[in-house]
Structures are given as structure tokens and as C-alpha cells.
Amino acid sequence: MADVRYAKAVNMALDDAMAADPAVVLFGEDIAEAGGPFGVTRGLLEKYGDRRVRDTPISEATIVGAAVGAAMSGLKPVVEIMFMDFVTIAMDAMVNQAAKARFMFGGQCSVPLVLRTPHGGGVNAGPQHSQCLEAWFAHIPGLKVVVPSNPSDANRLLKSAIMDPDPVVFVENKAMYSLKGEFDDASETIVIGTAHVARSGDDVTIVSYGAAVNTALQAAETLAPRDISVEVVDLRSIQPWDEATVLASLARTHRLIVLHEAVTAFGVGAEIVARMSDIGFDELDAPIKRVGAPFMPTPFAKSLENQYLPNAKDVIAAVEQVLA
Amino acid sequence: MSPVTNLTMPKLGLTMTEGTISEWVVSPGDSFKKNDVVLVVETEKIANEIEAPADGVLHDILVVAGETVAVGTPLANWDVGATAIPEVSAEIEEANATTHEPEKETAAATAFAEVRKNTASGAKSARIVATPLARRIALQNDIDLAGVIASGPKGRIKAEDVRAAIADDASRVTLSCGVAAASPDALPSRRAATSYEAAAARRLSEAKRDTPHFYLSTEADAGALFLLRQQLNSDNENLNISINHLIIAAVARALKENEIANCVWRDGEIVTYGTTDIGMAVSSDKGLFAPVLKDIDRLGIASIAKAARELAEKARTGQLTSDDLIGGSTTISNAGMFDVTYMGSIINPGQSSILGVGSIREIFRPDELGQPELRQEMGLVLSCDHRIFDGVSGLAFLNSIKANIEKPLRLLVS
């Protein structure tokens, strides 16, 4: 077992998938010659050639639209949108085309495409290069949304996403690209929709996904000496999401906090809270708390962004509240 | 030091037997002004804001938000300004003056929990705040949440509270007794108050709450009054004078003799009436009314009788106008036709006293020689507004009334 950086883990998954299946093609802005704005696709053009690894013009609507058409015509395109903020321009292709083709054509075809895109702040990228917009996609029937929290999961989940017959939004995190994590090439594949209990505990469950899982783990570590035992559930995918694992954890701890970097209002946490207050109602021994970004754009200045991003302190405060 | 008194769970509706504190607006140690909302009490479906009767300071909260307690249960103690609330007896004041130590507060809280346990069977619709898990555990273990002491925020019962209750055998026993008592037939029936009942309840509650009552009672020898009535009526059948008409005249004369009795408290001012107006309680199908006879000092006994009869008729036939219902500083509530000796009444809102007149009783009294003498007496209770009267002026007014009843010939001289 070795430590591998997040970006490299994604790269390895792309490499493996391309080697395994000639239908897998990559295209996006600066992903071929330049190896990707974050170096994620480095080396793949050289290895698989310019038929399968392509630089596109700055045409997000057409990049994703073409991915839909290609997926309907026998390819398994993996396209990259440089920052998640730019998906606004590709929304029609995702929402009206990719998500609905299977349904509205009576199940005649699937749309096996993967849209890779990094979300998240923490690098002072400002309001248009930091957003976490995954909830938009999770709201659309027909799409799947995967948000890995560490290199090993990113690698395995991306392979699952590429093999998945349906359109998958694969959300990476630009602040995590350089982070190292344990990596075992022999680890088993992850079925999209299965959560992982990242830390076991008895007193309170924190459900999270993506980089925020690490914030939750940090908070759990801080609380341990105070005899507060926190369970951290890493959702890994938010559409579909692993209701059963969350419910099982809640049934043990009876207290629930949902944490994500995205703005809380109308977010993924709102869905989880609503669902658990329904199917998990009788398990609750405290109100469910959400921890996330405040209802404002991601600010640029370091001091502002630090205040904006949910951190371990916020999580600890929420834990204290649900334990009151 | 200003007096410390208990704030009790008010009765806010005719059918109210208990209330739930949904919120304490004022915190312990905070001061408040008269009419500030101090707490919110929930009954059935209504949330009622409870206002402070006067300026003061809240001391200890005895019943936390979320708890349901019976009407009359002390909820908190407080210092109410410099104005004493007359109905609070000296003993209570003393007792409460010493309940500031924290242990006492805990003891008090436990006591109220007991009260709640005992009334739990009737607490069918009272809202108990408990977490879903606490409810589930309680259900599975046959625990009545009404008997569980809450430790969570806002008085919320948590799972651990229910577990503590399970562990506490004694509480289980108490509960099982409570449950046994709660046979469905034994449950009180409920109906919504009519709008008249609700309005009357509100008015009376306000009057009782906002007017500091004190009560003075005595007996009046009614022998002369009887005799006079007989003579007047036998002289002229059409006069049809009743004892009540003569009492009205007696009170009218007493009002003239005691200027303070013709005053009322209004929004921090003392208003003295220039006319002599007297309310008289009349019961009708619709309930109790107190229409006001105007300018009676100018009327002879025959005219008083006529005016009183007309007004009572208007009340019984539902023809009173709002003009008929305003004015006057006092009301006569005569329960002589029923069997009652003393009747302490609630002062009508806006007035400063009310005279409760009991049934006339034959009773032996010693005469000057100490020999028993048969007398006809009526019990009089004067309810006074302490903001207008003090004990002396109240007694002077009552004694005037008594004298006018016992020497009724003066009522014929205007």
C-alpha cells in the first residue's frame, strides 16, 4: 500500500478505464496536450492518442451535448468541465438531454457519460470558481452524482462511474487534488450509492461527502478526549445516496448532523434531513442539524473565505447542540 | 423590600383545568413593566400571553417551558413593584420570601412534577415535548411521559429522561396508579365555550386579575326595611317596591355620603363621578348583566323602583344598549332570592366596588338586656378595589350602607 495524490488517483482510474475499454474517450478544455488544468489527465494523450483524448474549444454546451450524442452512439465519453461553476453553460445537455434520453425514449438507450468537474473553495478562487453545485444535479431524475472524499475512493468511484450505463456527474475537489491518501490498487470496486462508515461512534452521526468528510473526521478526533463518540458516514455518492447506512447509524446514535461545503439552503443536507425525519423519526433524540456554507456567494479574500467555509469548530458546535 | 408573591397558572377559559407553559418571555432576574408579556400559556389550541399586573422583577421560575400544570399551580415568584397585591396573605408572602435558595427551587420543581403526575390522566390534550426516540421508548415501556422529568433544552424530554424514569421504580408505581384512575368514563367531557361565555370569561378573568380586590363583610338588620316596604306597598299597591329597590336607595345615599366610593381607577388616574349611578346585577337566559341605573340620587323611591323594573326587563329581553352598561362606580348583586349568607363578588371592570347581598335570615340576637331577640338579617359583602379604597374608607362606605338599610326612613327624604 502506498500513498497516492488525489489527482493521480483520478488519472489512474482514467488510464485503467481507457485501457480496459476502447469506447472510453476523453474530451474537455486543455485536457490533452496540457494534461488538464490540474494535471489530472497528464500522459493520457500520449498513451491513447488524439482520437480518444481531445482538447476542445471553450464550448461547454457543446462539450456536454456532444458527450450525450456520443454516448447514445456507442462511446463512453468522460468529459471535463474545468470548474463546476461552468456547468451552468452545459445545463441543457445534462438536464434535458442526458438525464431524460433513457426515460423519454422508452428505455431504448442509456447515456453512459461521465462529467468530471471540480467543486469547492479554499483556494481563494472567488465567487465563480469555488461553488459546490452538486445539489442541482442530485435534483434531476436520471442523473447520478458521485463526490469522493479521498484518493482511493476517487479512483474506485471513477471506474464505477465510467462503467455505469447512466450519466454520472463525478465531482472532484480542487483543494484536494494534491492531497495524499492511502491507496491500494487491489481494493474492491465501490458500487455507486453505497456509503462508508469512515469512523465509528455511539453518540452522534455526522453524514457528509467529499472534502467535508475530512472536516467531520477532524471534529470527531477533537471531541474524542471529551468522551464524545462521533460516527462519520461518508456518503460517497449523493444520487443515489445510501439511506440504509445513514438510518442504521442514526438508529445507533439517535443524533444526526449533516455536513457539506455547499450552501445549506435547499441543499443535499435538506434532503437527508427531510428523509431521516420521516423514516428515522422515532430514532431521533435531538433535532437534526445542518452544517454548511452560509447563504452567500463564496468570497475571495482569505479571511472572508475562511469564515465562509464550514470548519471543524462549526461541526463541534453542532455536536454540542444535539447532545444538549 | 417589596413583597414577593407567587405567579400562579391563571384560569384562562371556562373549561381550563391546566395549562402548558410554551414560553417564558422574561428570564429570572429580569425586571418587567406592567402589561409586559411575562410568559405564554397554551391551552387546548390557544396561546395566551400573560401580562404583568404591575412593574416588578421575576425571581425564580418554578415551572419550566414545556411543562403542563393545573390551574392555580405557582409558576414563578416575583417582586411586584411597591404595590402589594391585596389577595396575597401575609403568610404566603413570608413563605415565599424565603424560597430563594436553589434547593428550594429544585424541591418546588419536583413538587410540580408530582402535581403533573397526579393530573396526568386528565392531561389528554396537553402537549408534552419529547423527542421521537423518547416517545418510542416510553411507549415500548409503558411509561407515561407526563410523569417524566425533562432535562433537554426547552423542557424537552429526551431518551435518557425516559430511561431514568424506567429505572425509577417508584415513578412506575405512581404512574400505574395514575393510569388505573384514568378510566375513559372518568375523563371530563369538553365543549367549546360559546362566544358569550368566552367573552364573559375573559372579562371576569381580566377584572379579577387586574383589580386588586379586598373584601369587607357585615350583617344588616333588615327588620325596619321589611316594615317600610310593607307599609309603602300596602299604601299604594301599584308601587310594588322590593327589598332590592330599597337597597338601591340605601347604596345611592351611601355614595352621596362617601365621595371616595364614587371614584374609579382608570389608566393610572382616579376618576370621580359627578352623578350617582349604580349597577344592578340581573341574570337572564344569556347570562349575567349589570345595567346601570343613572342619576338615582334625584329619584324618589317610587321612581327608583320603576326605573329598576324597566332596566331589569330590558336585560331579560335582551334589549340593553351599550349605554345601559356603562358608568357607575359600584354594582349591587343581590342573591337574596337564593340561599346564601355571604357573597363575595368580582368587581365589574371599570368600577371600584360591588356589594354582594345575601338572603335574609331570621336569627336571635341579644337585645340591650341580653335577652334573645328575633331579627331579620342580611349578609353584606363589599368587594373593594384597593387602588381606590383602603380598609378605613371601605368600611365607612359599608357602614353607611348598613346604616341606611337599618334606618330606612331616611331613604324617603331626599
Add this chain to the structure above:
Amino acid sequence: MSPTKSDNSVPISQLLEFYERMLLVREAENRLSKLFADGEVPGFIHLSVGQEAVCVGVTSALETRDTLASNHRGHGHALSKGVELNSFFLEVMGKEEGICGGRGGSMHVADMSVGMLGANGIVGAGIPLAVGSALAHQVQENGAIAVAFFGDGALAEGVLHESFNLAALWKLPILFVCENNGWSEFSPTGRQFNANVRELAGVFGIPSAFVDGDDVLAVNEAASELVTAIRAGEGPYVLECVTHRVRGHFEGDPQKYRAESEINSLPDHDPITKLETIISKRRIPKKEVVAIRGTIEARINAAVEAGRGGNAPDFSRAKADVYTAVEEV
């Protein structure tokens, strides 16, 4: 482009085939119009009456393996690409047995088995789909090409410009067919687009052709030539077909915005009448034309009956198709 072949050079059998295929589209839509008025077709439908020469002329130059992405006015594209008539009617009438199980209706008719990637409710959205499909053909080197059908209204959509650019950059095997009927909903093209499609194509280095879209022979000849070039790896081409929309934007549109003179002149442009004139000049027995008419009518009658006999779609089956079932993977 080289001038149109003389009518005489087209074999009679081919004339009759064009005739039959155009008539199928025409009569199918005329029947839909009636069914719509009678309440048997729900939703709203856009008819391509008057534009049949474009879809028939282009698709006659295609093979089944070629793929086609269409727009909201797509009945002709679907039928002429080979979508089976009964399942087409069943779909538009909202039945379980419809080609899309009654989930899509008129605006989403698709049949992957004949390369029909779907009509589309979003103006311009089919164009990048066709680009992607062409990419698939190119990567898979399968010799197939893709066709994007779009109206003049889509010229104003940015995604078309992006698609031209990308197709040109990547030399994709795609034919862009602009059906210029002069109207975009209730607005004339001149108020919608401040250029023309061939100029735009030229900017990206895409060669283009321009034909009378009411002349099926001209359309087919041009399309055949371009398809051959595309298949040979020359990259994308644009074909602009000027044609005429006879009916309203959708059924029920009273077309108050069109000049009476324009409406009155529409019969002069009718592609079917034009072909009938050509046919009548050749020595073709009238009864053959009559027989074709009879066949088409019978087929459509049968399709309408099939449509009426279809079942209401099953909700749980529909819901199960939001994602691919695991067994199918």
C-alpha cells in the same frame, strides 16, 4: 454545386419512391392534425406539412447505420429515417406500445434501431448531439455519418456556432441540414438572425450547399453528393434547404402574423404537387399513382387503428426507466 440533374435522368422507380415517402409523411401529419383537433392526440404538435422534400430528400441519401438528431418539428425526420408507422402513431397518441412507451410523444420520437436519435423539445439541442454521434462514428471508424436537422430559428442559438466550430476542428462526419422555412415560431427569420447559415459555415471553413427545399430531387441530389464527401472523410458540410411551413407553428396556431399573400402562395411551393407534375410528364400509368395513394391511406388507417387500440402506459414501467436496470448492465 453542380446543376440539378434533369428530371429525366431520375429513374421512374425512384420518383415513385420519393412520392410514396413524401406522401406518407404528408398523410400521416394530415391525420395527426385531425386526431389532434378531435382530442385523440394530447399535448401539442408541430407539423412539417410543406417541408416533406427536405426530410425525404436527405434521408434517401442515408443508410440505416447513419444517425440523425432532429428538432421539435420532427415527424418527417422520424418517419423518413425509418421509424415504423404504427409505433409512431402509438407514441404520438401516448400509448404503452409506442416507440418510446408513451413517455416522449410528438416532440421526442426516437428509434435507436434506425439511427433516429430523437426529436427534441429544446431548440438547437439536437445539434451537439449529432456532433457527438459523429464523434462516435469517427472514433469507431464505422463509416457511418451523423445528420443534424435544425430550423432557421436555431441559427441564433450559441450551441450551433460551437457545434460548427467543433465539427470543423475535428473534421467530424456530419451533415448539418438547415430547414429554412422563413419562420421561427411567430417571427420571420430576418428578425431573428443577422447573417445566413452558409456565411456562418464559411467562417468555420465548412463548405455548404443551397437548394430549393421544395424540390425533392434537388435536395436528394445535393444531399447524396455531400454524404458521399462526408463519408469519404472530408469533414462536415452544411446543406441549406429553403422551404415553406404550411401550417401554424403548432396545431391551433391561427397564423395571424403571416400576410395573406404569403399564405395564398403556399400551394405553389407544395413539394408533392411539384413531384406529381414531374411524374405526370413521364409516361407513368395514373393507376400506379392512385395505387400508391391507396396503399398510404390503408397504412395510415391501420396505424391510427393500432394507435387507438394501444394501452395506456404503465406508470411503474415508466418509472423503472429513469435509470438503467442493473440486470441490463
